[in-house]
Amino acid sequence: MTDSQLNLVLLGAPGAGKGTQAERIAATFGLPHISTGEILRAAVAAGTPLGAQAQQHMQTGGLVPDEVVVGIIRERLAEPDAARGFLLDGFPRTLQQAAALDDMLAASNRALTHVIVLDVPPAELIERLSGRRTCRQCGKGYHIKFDPPKQPGICDACGGELYQRADDNEETVRNRLVVYGEQTEPLIDYYARKDLVSTISGGGRMPDDVWGDVKRVLAGAE
Numbered sequence: 001m002t003d004s005q006l007n008l009v010l011l012g013a014p015g016a017g018k019g020t021q022a023e024r025i026a027a028t029f030g031l032p033h034i035s036t037g038e039i040l041r042a043a044v045a046a047g048t049p050l051g052a053q054a055q056q057h058m059q060t061g062g063l064v065p066d067e068v069v070v071g072i073i074r075e076r077l078a079e080p081d082a083a084r085g086f087l088l089d090g091f092p093r094t095l096q097q098a099a100a101l102d103d104m105l106a107a108s109n110r111a112l113t114h115v116i117v118l119d120v121p122p123a124e125l126i127e128r129l130s131g132r133r134t135c136r137q138c139g140k141g142y143h144i145k146f147d148p149p150k151q152p153g154i155c156d157a158c159g160g161e162l163y164q165r166a167d168d169n170e171e172t173v174r175n176r177l178v179v180y181g182e183q184t185e186p187l188i189d190y191y192a193r194k195d196l197v198s199t200i201s202g203g204g205r206m207p208d209d210v211w212g213d214v215k216r217v218l219a220g221a222e
């Protein structure tokens with residue numbers, strides 16, 4: 001591991017802006033953006049056995065079993081593009097996943113360098129998720145109010161069709177927030193004890209303002 005290598009985890013509740021900031025971090029720092037949510041949604045769309053197993057958990061807002069997502073990340077972090085740094089978005093999500101990540105990084109003589117927590121109040125999260133739209137073709141994210149595409153329903157970047165995620169309905173969102181509080185929020189303390197955490201307030205601030213803070217945290221790694 002070189003001194004400037006970034007091995008980064010983005011933590012935050014559903015809708016906190018992990019995917020939004022991850023796009024910018026990955027482009028600016030040349031890191032592979034590894035999102036377990038995206039990997040699982042692609043498996044569901046492709047109708048693979050993994051997708052069939054994940055779908056039942058995702059549609060209620062619950063978590064896919066630890067051993068399944070740990071296996072996905074173990075394979076992905078072994079790929080050559082992750083050897084010079086990586087950005088994890090949506091993983092780890094439980095203390096068991098965090099411990100498994102520590103073990104797999106230690107086994108390849110790596111360690112996390114940063115854990116960035118995006119902190120947004122729950123009422124704002126619900127508004128963000130209900131207005132989120134995603135490009136079916138390239139995956140770029142939008143918000144109908146906060147970050148609208150130039151033409152409604154059409155991706156600015158590739159012209160693809162924008163869609164609303166199946167788990168962004170109100171009932172599922174509420175459950176996702178409960179699951180976050182119970183199973184994922186304890187990771188903030190876990191990583192704070194390792195002195196890795198930088199918390200950025202994302203509430204009531206536009207993505208560019210949040211991005212300014214993210215860049216300050218990662219200053220020097222560009």
Ligand code: AP5
Pocket residue numbers: 012013014015016017018019020021036037038040057058059061062063064065066069089090091092093097128129131132133141142143144146147167176202205206207208210
């Ligand atoms: P996943 O895809 O990881 O979803 P999530 O964590 O719930 O996060 P989101 O993608 O919903 O939100 P985000 O923080 O990326 O926000 P975004 O940038 O899009 O996981 C989905 C499911 O997969 C889970 O429920 C689970 O079932 C399963 N899963 C995934 N990983 C797993 C794991 N490790 N273990 C077990 N199961 C797993 O922003 C949201 C909206 O707000 C957008 O419209 C955006 O444009 C807008 N926005 C962003 N920033 C701002 C801002 N500053 N101001 C205003 N609007 C903003």
